[in-house]
Amino acid sequence: MSQDPTTPDTDARDEAQRQLAPLRSRIDELDEKIVKLLNERADIVIEVGHIKRAAGEAVPIYAPDREQAVMQKIRNANAGPLPDACVQAIWRELMSGSFALERPLRIGYLGPAGSFSHLAARKKFGASVDYDELTDFPAIFDEVARGHVDYGLIPIENSTHGGVTASLDCFLDTPVKIAAEVRIAIHHNLLSRQPLDQITRVYSHQQALGQCRRWLSAQLPNAEQIATVSTSQAAALAAEEPGAAAIGSTLAAQLNDVPILFDNIEDNPNNETRFFVIARQNAKPSGDDKTSILFTTEHKAGALTDVLNVFRDHGLNLTRLAERPSQRMNWEYYFFVDVEGHADEPHMQKALSEAKKHCLQLTVLGSFPRAREVL
Numbered sequence: 001m002s003q004d005p006t007t008p009d010t011d012a013r014d015e016a017q018r019q020l021a022p023l024r025s026r027i028d029e030l031d032e033k034i035v036k037l038l039n040e041r042a043d044i045v046i047e048v049g050h051i052k053r054a055a056g057e058a059v060p061i062y063a064p065d066r067e068q069a070v071m072q073k074i075r076n077a078n079a080g081p082l083p084d085a086c087v088q089a090i091w092r093e094l095m096s097g098s099f100a101l102e103r104p105l106r107i108g109y110l111g112p113a114g115s116f117s118h119l120a121a122r123k124k125f126g127a128s129v130d131y132d133e134l135t136d137f138p139a140i141f142d143e144v145a146r147g148h149v150d151y152g153l154i155p156i157e158n159s160t161h162g163g164v165t166a167s168l169d170c171f172l173d174t175p176v177k178i179a180a181e182v183r184i185a186i187h188h189n190l191l192s193r194q195p196l197d198q199i200t201r202v203y204s205h206q207q208a209l210g211q212c213r214r215w216l217s218a219q220l221p222n223a224e225q226i227a228t229v230s231t232s233q234a235a236a237l238a239a240e241e242p243g244a245a246a247i248g249s250t251l252a253a254q255l256n257d258v259p260i261l262f263d264n265i266e267d268n269p270n271n272e273t274r275f276f277v278i279a280r281q282n283a284k285p286s287g288d289d290k291t292s293i294l295f296t297t298e299h300k301a302g303a304l305t306d307v308l309n310v311f312r313d314h315g316l317n318l319t320r321l322a323e324r325p326s327q328r329m330n331w332e333y334y335f336f337v338d339v340e341g342h343a344d345e346p347h348m349q350k351a352l353s354e355a356k357k358h359c360l361q362l363t364v365l366g367s368f369p370r371a372r373e374v375l
């Protein structure tokens with residue numbers, strides 16, 4: 001007996017279509033309602049924008065403290081089954097749309113396009129703002145200070161390779177403030193137009209080379225490693241030069257049209273980088289903040305512990321301590337400390353004024369909502 005082999009499939013497809021149709025029309029109805037509600041929200045955002053524009057620089061368009069509160073409310077309201085990460089990603093993009101409605105924002109980052117700073121900027125500020133690719137960290141600080149861009153994205157430290165010293169040095173002498181913290185997961189790729197056995201040079205930022213050290217010595221032990229100003233510049237070089245490869249982001253591979261030979265080549269699968277958003281204005285307290293300070297002390301026994309003990313005595317936890325040469329005198333140092341709390345809070349104000357007594361100089365670089373999620 002011959003049977004049409006397509007019949008069972010066709011029947012199953014028709015039955016599935018019959019079951020899907022009413023579900024899809026319910027989704028269509030809900031989508032219409034959601035779009036209406038989103039635009040109801042957007043109408044209020046437009047009013048917020050009128051008030052903010054009238055107040056000028058005194059009330060910034062980007063309000064990190066309010067964003068923190070909105071995200072917290074969203075997480076509390078989310079009963080599932082959508083994971084918090086999904087709902088938060090939707091709201092981040094929604095707030096990007098709010099910027100466009102209030103006043104289009106310009107964000108500066110270390111270019112060229114496709115760098116991890118670009119990725120961090122896009123993850124933080126979304127698709128509805130303008131981006132400016134800048135050539136180095138001092139240029140980002142300068143452009144923010146001059147008001148040519150509203151905010152800048154600055155990498156501060158990587159969980160595997162440590163501090164980004166070139167960016168820390170820019171804080172030594174700048175009027176700009178740290179307004180927010182951004183954490184992004186960093187996954188590196190080996191990009192090349194050649195197969196692995198024909199690669200003689202690997203370009204990347206020295207941070208990325210450092211984060212893939214074990215993979216490079218196992219897979220490309222004889223290739224020369226050449227440091228570039230950014231991973232995206234490395235990708236552009238790999239696109240042009242025979243025998244060259246780059247370590248960079250998926251975005252850099254796409255933008256430079258270079259194939260990804262190997263993905264996830266970072267030595268630590270939990271590799272992440274912390275960025276600061278720099279601004280002309282301070283961020284308001286959110287209730288879950290950190291404060292970054294910069295100080296120098298006299299060259300005497302116990303000078304550093306005297307400062308640190310002040311925070312201990314006030315019950316303020318330190319989340320980071322870094323040190324950099326002063327650039328003025330050999331073997332003199334600046335210390336960078338991140339403390340839990342906001343500089344407007346009374347106990348932090350007390351601690352800061354006591355700490356100042358033990359310092360030659362103490363500057364508050366900014367207080368900002370702690371980044372709880374890795375984007």
Ligand SMILES: O=C(O)C(=O)C[C@]1(C(=O)O)C=C[C@@H](O)C=C1
Binds near residue numbers: 048061062070094
């Ligand atoms: O509440 C504000 O200040 C707004 O501008 C609105 C809004 C939002 O869409 O919820 C948008 C941007 C801010 O960074 C924070 C919140």
